[in-house]
Amino acid sequence: MNREEARLRAEELVGRMSVAEKISQLKYNAPQIERLGIPAYNWWGEALHGVARAGQATSFPQAIGMAATFDCELLQEVAGVIATEGRAKYNAYSEHGDRDIYKGLTFWSPNINIFRDPHWGRGQETYGEDPYLSGTLGSAFVRGLQGDGEYMKAAACAKHFAVHSGPEAIRHSFDAKVSAKDLRETYLPAFEMLVEEAGVEAVMGAYNRVNGEPACASKALTEILRSEWGFEGHFVSDCWAIRDFHENHHVTETAEESAALAMNTGCDLNCGDTFLHLLDAYEKGLVKEERITEACVRLFTTRYLLGLFDETEYDDIPYAAVECPEHLSLAEKAAREGIVLLKNDGILPLKKDKVKTLAVIGPNANSRVALVGNYHGTATEYITPLDGILRCAGDEIRVLYSEGSDIKDDRIEHLAFENDRISEAVIVAEESDAVVLVVGLNETLEGEEGDTGNSYASGDKLDLYLPKPQRTLVRALAETGKPVILCLIAGSAMDLSFEQEHFSAVLQLWYPGARGGKALAEILFGEVSPSGKLPVTFPHNDDPSLPFEDYSMKGRTYRYLEAEPLYPFGYGLTYGDVFVKDAKVSEDGFSVTAVCENAGSMETDDVIEVYVECPDSPDAPPHPSLKGFARTHLLPGETKEVIVALDRNAYTVINDAGERVSGGTDFRLHVGTSQPDARSEALTGHKPLAVRFKRK
Numbered sequence: 001m002n003r004e005e006a007r008l009r010a011e012e013l014v015g016r017m018s019v020a021e022k023i024s025q026l027k028y029n030a031p032q033i034e035r036l037g038i039p040a041y042n043w044w045g046e047a048l049h050g051v052a053r054a055g056q057a058t059s060f061p062q063a064i065g066m067a068a069t070f071d072c073e074l075l076q077e078v079a080g081v082i083a084t085e086g087r088a089k090y091n092a093y094s095e096h097g098d099r100d101i102y103k104g105l106t107f108w109s110p111n112i113n114i115f116r117d118p119h120w121g122r123g124q125e126t127y128g129e130d131p132y133l134s135g136t137l138g139s140a141f142v143r144g145l146q147g148d149g150e151y152m153k154a155a156a157c158a159k160h161f162a163v164h165s166g167p168e169a170i171r172h173s174f175d176a177k178v179s180a181k182d183l184r185e186t187y188l189p190a191f192e193m194l195v196e197e198a199g200v201e202a203v204m205g206a207y208n209r210v211n212g213e214p215a216c217a218s219k220a221l222t223e224i225l226r227s228e229w230g231f232e233g234h235f236v237s238d239c240w241a242i243r244d245f246h247e248n249h250h251v252t253e254t255a256e257e258s259a260a261l262a263m264n265t266g267c268d269l270n271c272g273d274t275f276l277h278l279l280d281a282y283e284k285g286l287v288k289e290e291r292i293t294e295a296c297v298r299l300f301t302t303r304y305l306l307g308l309f310d311e312t313e314y315d316d317i318p319y320a321a322v323e324c325p326e327h328l329s330l331a332e333k334a335a336r337e338g339i340v341l342l343k344n345d346g347i348l349p350l351k352k353d354k355v356k357t358l359a360v361i362g363p364n365a366n367s368r369v370a371l372v373g374n375y376h377g378t379a380t381e382y383i384t385p386l387d388g389i390l391r392c393a394g395d396e397i398r399v400l401y402s403e404g405s406d407i408k409d410d411r412i413e414h415l416a417f418e419n420d421r422i423s424e425a426v427i428v429a430e431e432s433d434a435v436v437l438v439v440g441l442n443e444t445l446e447g448e449e450g451d452t453g454n455s456y457a458s459g460d461k462l463d464l465y466l467p468k469p470q471r472t473l474v475r476a477l478a479e480t481g482k483p484v485i486l487c488l489i490a491g492s493a494m495d496l497s498f499e500q501e502h503f504s505a506v507l508q509l510w511y512p513g514a515r516g517g518k519a520l521a522e523i524l525f526g527e528v529s530p531s532g533k534l535p536v537t538f539p540h541n542d543d544p545s546l547p548f549e550d551y552s553m554k555g556r557t558y559r560y561l562e563a564e565p566l567y568p569f570g571y572g573l574t575y576g577d578v579f580v581k582d583a584k585v586s587e588d589g590f591s592v593t594a595v596c597e598n599a600g601s602m603e604t605d606d607v608i609e610v611y612v613e614c615p616d617s618p619d620a621p622p623h624p625s626l627k628g629f630a631r632t633h634l635l636p637g638e639t640k641e642v643i644v645a646l647d648r649n650a651y652t653v654i655n656d657a658g659e660r661v662s663g664g665t666d667f668r669l670h671v672g673t674s675q676p677d678a679r680s681e682a683l684t685g686h687k688p689l690a691v692r693f694k695r696k
Contacts, residue, residue, distance in 0.1 A: 001151055001305060003232060009309075010300035013038075019289055022296040023278045028236075028271045029101070030299075040099045041303065043236070043269060047082045047107035047145070047154075048125050048375045049513065050331075054102040057085055057377030058327040061338050063111060064491050065373075065510030067127035067535035068572070069337035070607040071631050072140040078334055079144025081327050082107070083154040087314045088321040105306050106155045107145065108204055108236070112138040112190040113165050115492075115536055116556050117548055120166035121446040121459035124373050124491025124511065128535025129557040129569060131186055132626050132647050135193030142198040151307035152201065153314060158194045159204035160238055162221055163187045167548050168449035169458035172241075173248040175209040178551045180658030185621075186553055189649075192229055201233040201302055205267065207241045214249050214261075216241045222266040234298040237262060240272035260286035268295035323380055328515065335512040335519035337605065337631075340532035341573040342496070342506040343683075347434065347483050349526025349575060352396045359432035360386050361404045361425045361477065362439045363470065364489045370440065373491055373511030374447040381514065385438045385487060388517030392525045402428040404437075404477075405469035408445055418469055422476050429480045436524065437477055437503075439470045440489035442511075464495040464542050478502040487520065493538040497566055508534070529575035529604035531631075533674075538567035558675060559621040570626065570675040571683060576604030578634060579686045583671040585693045589651060591628075592644045592691070594671050598634035605633050608642050610671050611688070612650050616664035619653040623677070624670055644671075651695055667693045 013036065014022060021033055032040040046052035049060040060066065060078055069075070086105055093103040112134045115123035127134040138158065147153030163176045163183065178187060194200040203225060205216030213220060216237040225231045245251050245258035252258045259274050260281040281287050303309065321327070341348070350358070364370040366386040372379075383391075386401055393399050404425035406418065429435045444452050445467070449459045465471065475498070477484055483504040488494060491511055499506055507530070512519060522528045537558050546555050553560045558569035577600030584593045594608050608631075611624035628646040653663040670676035672688025681687045 001307070003301065003305065006304035007297065007301045009304050010297045013300055014293060014296045017296070019282060019292065020279055022292050023275065023282070025296050025299060026269055026275050026278065026292070027273070028269060041308070042099060042101045042104050043106045044101050044271060045086070045104050045107040046102065046375050047086065047109045048111060049373070050377045051082055051085050051089060052102070052375045052377050054089055055378055056322055056380060058323050058331050059372055059377060059379040059514035060331045061335050061513045061516065062124050062373030062491055062511035063126060064124045064128065064535060065338040065512055066334055067133065067137055068340055068510060068532040069334060070133070070533050070629050071337055072136060074334060074337060075137050075140040076144035077330060079141040080147065081330055083145045083147060084317060085322045085327070086154050087317045088319050091315060091317060092319045106157070106202065106302065108157045108159060110138045110141045110156065111159050112194065113160055114186055114190070116165050116551070116553070117546070118464055118493040118536065118539065119461045119548055121168055121452065121461060122448050123165065124446065125375065129537065130535065130626050131189040133535060135190035138190055139193050139198035142194055142200045146199070146201060149313050151310070151312045151314070152305045155201040155302055155306060157202035157204050157236065158191055158200045160206035161191055161203050161215060161225070162206065163210045163551060164206035164208055164215065166460055167458065168460050171207040171449060172244045174549070175212060176551045177211055181654050181656050182551065182553045184658040184660065185654035188224065195225070195229045195231045201305070202236055203231065203233065204236045204238055205241060207238050207244060209249055214245055214251060216267050217245065217261045217265040219265055226266065234268040234302055235266055236269040237267050237271050242267070242270055242272055242274040256281040256284060256286060263287050263291055263295065268298050331513050332515050332519055335516045336522060336528055338510055338532045339512065339519060339523055339530050340508040340534055341530035342508055342567050343500055343503070344505045344573055347485065347504040348524065350434065350524050352525070355397060355433045357398045357400065357432045358389065358393065359400050359402070359428045359435040360389055360438070361402045361428060361435060362437050362473070363403055363405055363407045364440050364442070365401065365403070365438035367442065369444070370442040370489045371512060371514055371516050372443070374443040374451060379514030383515045383517040385436070385517040385520050388519070388521030389436065389524065391518065392521040392527070400428045400432055405473040407442065408467040408469070422473055425473060426476050426480060429477050429482050432482065435477060435482050435484045436487060437474070437484050438487045438489060439466055439474065441491070446491055461492065464493065464539065466494060474498065485524070493536050495541050496538065497540050500566060526575065526602070529602055531572070531574050531605035531607070533570050533572040533607050534567055535569070537561060537565045537569045539563065540566045559623050559625055561623065564679050568675055568677055568680045570609050571680050573684065574604040574606055575602040576600035576606065576634065576636070578604065578606040578673055580608065580672050580689045583669070583689050583691050585669060585691055589693055589695055590646045590648070592646065592669060592671055594642045594644060595639065596632060596634060596642055597639045598636060601636050603633070603635045605631055606673050607631050608644055608671065608673065609675065610644050610646060610669055611675055613668040613670065614651070614653055614663035615668060616666055617653050619655045619661065620663060624668070624675065626675070665695050667695065669693055
């Protein structure tokens with residue numbers, strides 16, 4: 001069904017409603033209207049990396065882990081699976097008359113906010129720090145979720161619009177002040193791509209203000225979204241964000257005024273309860289019926305596009321589709337592709353004829369909680385790193401296990417107890433040929449405001465260091481002299497300077513999903529080569545000169561970085577040795593043909609990355625920007641041509657007025673398996689190939 005037909009049907013249905021009935025449909029938990037045959041519908045659904053909070057579901061890696069795959073086809077396939085499982089659940093729940101929260105077909109995903117500061121607890125929900133990567137992967141996710149059938153398979157939602165990335169503790173009252181250049185260059189491009197290129201059905205506003213206006217009632221942002229980009233879907237508030245207008249932002253005085261302000265500036269759907277006051281606002285003349293009608297029509301247009309009043313091709317999807325073998329296999333593939341190898345002195349892959357006793361140590365080594373991140377469903381089976389290693393080791397390797405330390409400081413009841421665990425870990429390490437040390441965080445230590453506990457109540461990280469008990473464990477194991485493979489489970493960049501210097505190998509697992517331990521073990525034992533790339537920069541340490549509340553891009557992300565990073569954006573090693581030996585730019589400049597060779601002895605996936613530099617433009621970022629990427633697979637000794645499509649805006653820049661202008665006529669394209677910086681070259685041993693391109 002096309003949008004025009006769906007809207008006509010929505011207009012006809014809404015035209016038969018009273019004002020009160022229309023208003024009743026503008027809340028996330030819309031009630032039934034029995035006389036019109038309209039069933040109740042709950043708009044609130046979550047699906048960042050699998051259907052969330054609705055029971056059983058396939059558990060994919062957290063969004064930041066999927067971003068590390070640099071694999072658009074994978075993201076689209078994953079989202080298609082999520083939509084299939086969403087339909088399976090919707091069909092089953094509806095048949096039983098259950099239309100409660102998290103059981104609909106409107107999913108408030110993906111989160112395409114820019115991960116500008118590594119302290120942000122919700123950065124794990126995003127696709128990283130780069131606007132082009134975020135927009136490209138986000139668009140793939142939207143296409144997969146919404147499908148290409150006669151009806152929309154599920155409705156995606158781009159959130160949180162816009163200029164939103166913490167701090168969590170003050171998000172309900174915070175005013176994110178941003179320059180015109182940073183707004184257009186960094187914070188809006190991903191949203192623009194999802195609207196214009198992927199046709200996302202919904203957009204969710206953020207809690208904070210943007211340059212003085214609440215994001216859920218911003219005339220400036222609405223003008224860009226509706227008039228400039230031509231967005232035709234519906235706009236939803238973040239949950240209880242409209243209440244913040246009068247309680248925290250103080251831009252209004254009453255709930256009626258807040259409801260009217262949101263409605264009059266284009267918010268159609270209220271996650272929260274402030275629209276309960278919309279009828280009073282209407283009766284006081286604060287909002288017109290025409291605007292209420294338009295909001296209702298937009299929402300019912302979405303419901304018609306989903307086929308909620310018709311028979312559709314998705315009605316026969318059975319509940320058995322949830323966590324079926326094919327879906328679980330895809331989740332494992334996503335976990336394998338997203339794991340990033342940051343250091344390897346040659347110890348990996350582990351060889352069973354040389355490692356007879358393997359120590360598996362750390363608080364995340366056998367933790368189910370650490371696998372899934374936040375906004376997750378429930379898996380039938382969880383495979384922790386310890387589980388996966390035991391399966392792969394078989395009878396050939398003896399595995400010794402010690403938790404080693406607690407996950408965080410305030411769970412330590414007795415220092416002596418903690419010292420006992422450190423001692424046990426050291427003993428286990430000394431009895432082994434090698435150590436797999438699994439440390440990091442979980443959703444109780446980083447995440448959304450209110451969802452984490454104790455000293456981490458805001459959801460944001462207090463610093464970039466491992467919790468103190470884990471740092472003690474790390475140093476104790478370093479002193480044993482045993483080769484240590486550090487595996488970090490976390491949704492963000494951490495300071496791994498000590499680990500990089502003292503350990504034999506370092507792996508970033510993110511939150512790899514319920515079966516992530518299997519993927520890790522397959523990489524450790526060389527059944528598959530690691531191939532993930534960092535979607536965020538890992539700094540050497542905390543930089544106090546970058547206040548969390550400052551939304552300026554100066555000094556932030558790889559494009560504006562001033563200090564040398566520990567691990568750069570786009571970096572990741574493999575068990576192969578892939579490099580670009582030749583590259584040619586197409587006549588129009590919007591594709592690059594890269595000739596790649598794997599000089600290593602193992603087959604591997606790798607990612608060809610293209611960065612564009614505009615040396616003649618004073619408005620260009622100080623460092624080349626990612627404008628294209630493509631995954632490829634190469635056998636040992638194989639040479640292959642890989643075609644990389646480039647961003648439609650590859651040769652433009654944003655000036656200080658926020659205008660997109662030409663970047664000049666003379667450009668340098670850097671084509672390789674990492675970005676063109678000194679640190680990446682030092683870590684990989686390869687320098688991207690530089691190609692000059694002159695554009696008329």
